[in-house]
Amino acid sequence: MAQIFHRSTNFISRFSLFSAVFLVGLGLVGVLGLARSPYSTNQNVVRAQPVQFSHKHHVGDDGLDCRYCHTSVETSAVAGIPPTKTCMNCHSVLYADAPYLEPIRESFRTNQSIQWVKVHRLPDFVYFNHSIHVNKGVGCSTCHGSVNQMPLMFQASPLLMEWCLDCHRNPEKVLRATKEDVFDMNWKAPEDQAKLGKQFAIERKIRTTAELTSCSTCHR
Amino acid sequence: MTSASRSLLAACAAMLWVFAGGCQIRQDMADQPKNRPLSPSPFFDDGRSERPLLENTVARGSIADDDLFVPKESNAFPLPLTPELLKRGQERYKIFCSPCHGIQGDGNGMIVMRGMKRPPSFTDPHDPRLRQVPNGYLYDVVTNGFGAMLSYSAQVPATDRWAIIAYVRALQLSRNAPASELPPDVRDKLPKGDSAK
Numbered sequence: 001m002a003q004i005f006h007r008s009t010n011f012i013s014r015f016s017l018f019s020a021v022f023l024v025g026l027g028l029v030g031v032l033g034l035a036r037s038p039y040s041t042n043q044n045v046v047r048a049q050p051v052q053f054s055h056k057h058h059v060g061d062d063g064l065d066c067r068y069c070h071t072s073v074e075t076s077a078v079a080g081i082p083p084t085k086t087c088m089n090c091h092s093v094l095y096a097d098a099p100y101l102e103p104i105r106e107s108f109r110t111n112q113s114i115q116w117v118k119v120h121r122l123p124d125f126v127y128f129n130h131s132i133h134v135n136k137g138v139g140c141s142t143c144h145g146s147v148n149q150m151p152l153m154f155q156a157s158p159l160l161m162e163w164c165l166d167c168h169r170n171p172e173k174v175l176r177a178t179k180e181d182v183f184d185m186n187w188k189a190p191e192d193q194a195k196l197g198k199q200f201a202i203e204r205k206i207r208t209t210a211e212l213t214s215c216s217t218c219h220r
Numbered sequence: 221m222t223s224a225s226r227s228l229l230a231a232c233a234a235m236l237w238v239f240a241g242g243c244q245i246r247q248d249m250a251d252q253p254k255n256r257p258l259s260p261s262p263f264f265d266d267g268r269s270e271r272p273l274l275e276n277t278v279a280r281g282s283i284a285d286d287d288l289f290v291p292k293e294s295n296a297f298p299l300p301l302t303p304e305l306l307k308r309g310q311e312r313y314k315i316f317c318s319p320c321h322g323i324q325g326d327g328n329g330m331i332v333m334r335g336m337k338r339p340p341s342f343t344d345p346h347d348p349r350l351r352q353v354p355n356g357y358l359y360d361v362v363t364n365g366f367g368a369m370l371s372y373s374a375q376v377p378a379t380d381r382w383a384i385i386a387y388v389r390a391l392q393l394s395r396n397a398p399a400s401e402l403p404p405d406v407r408d409k410l411p412k413g414d415s416a417k
Contacts (some may be wrong), residue, residue: 071375076257077257078256078258080258081258086374086375090336093337093368123250124254124256125250125252
């Protein structure tokens, strides 16, 4: 009986088998990559707000401390979005007639909330707490990026679980020396950060990696 | 349609259903029907989940501030004066006051440079008025506002207001201290011409 398939089919069959595995792998990498990409995490996406508030102006140029507006960041789970009254502390005098700020004045007059668009949104099954991070020495800019250089607010970090765990496994690489450092937007890790961080972790009784990466630390 | 293609179609539909169902479950967990701080709520007319105080009610815990209330005319100071309180006051002063009053209390803060009404200096050696006002007066100004300054009671809790007042008193003292009252080691650091003051 004559051969049905030519000798070259051996190669083609092997090649297509390999390609199938390769393509499935590539697809998997593609899906995982997509889930981590800004397309899905909303990283670096600037949101339109009712008033285009500039952190660059207020923090970078004017030198306001984060806590002037985000008053509850040291004592509660949420940093707090300031009430319209906080805007009016200055803007009842400064730019008091600017059309740009009319939504602020309207909110102040009518006692209706300004509906700011949330930029850093965690799923409801994550119980993040600002105060514990701030009080143990994790700086604002570690997660929020250089807010003092952001004319419009965007999410500088992916906020993926693996990103959280990255720090929970090695907290010493981000721990800062003083409260002042924590709120310093231009903080850079000193050269002996690895040594200092370990020391801060012991002094401040930071929990062990096993505890910090336990499910119930963040999911309750 | 052959039976093979029909079963393939059924399998695809089943997979799609599982997939879509799976996505649905994921979203339910991420968007739970509960309110988080400052989240919007369609339940109330004003769209807020955080409710304002009802008329004639007080917030839990606000009674505690009663102990810290000092009348405008009184010079009493309701907390023990400690270095920690002064440190706290310094930190809070930098955050909430220095934008207008300036880091030295002279009224030359950054926001004033931007056009805010200039507050009077409370450390001015030539104008003792604000150095002589009672503590209760300062507490009243921080709590209820004065002139162009709105109330800071929502941003600064009562204990912090007193910490700030303690620090302001320290600033006033330090900006107006005669050289003769300085400890000798500090006095030696003064430029020679100034020690006579």
